[in-house]
Amino acid sequence: MTDNLSDLLSNLFEVRTQKSALEKTEKAILAELKPLVDPKFDALPDAPIVGGGVALTRTVGTSRSVQADLLLERGVSPDIVNFATRTTTYFSYRVKEAKQ
Numbered sequence: 001m002t003d004n005l006s007d008l009l010s011n012l013f014e015v016r017t018q019k020s021a022l023e024k025t026e027k028a029i030l031a032e033l034k035p036l037v038d039p040k041f042d043a044l045p046d047a048p049i050v051g052g053g054v055a056l057t058r059t060v061g062t063s064r065s066v067q068a069d070l071l072l073e074r075g076v077s078p079d080i081v082n083f084a085t086r087t088t089t090y091f092s093y094r095v096k097e098a099k100q
Contacts, residue, residue: 013095 037049041058048055068081 009095012093013097016095 037056037058040047040049045058048057050056066084068085071081072078
């Protein structure tokens with residue numbers, strides 16, 4: 001069991017290291033790609049851009065967050081803020097190389 005645990009921890013570390021590197025690469029590619037494709041999408045928002053055997057589409061998304069302290073400053077009742085606030089508890093597993 002201990003060997004399996006060690007293997008799993010090593011695998012997790014390796015996968016997260018690769019994931020981090022890939023996310024950095026993705027961010028760099030998108031930074032280069034956006035100035036090329038955004039004018040085309042602005043002209044024809046619903047038309048995909050096709051190249052290299054893949055089709056690229058652009059979708060609009062919205063991210064919202066509510067800050068309880070700002071609502072409280074504006075006079076919203078703490079009971080209402082608490083009622084409207086959803087809280088989810090979760091575990092986060094972090095892995096790093098052990099110092100020797």
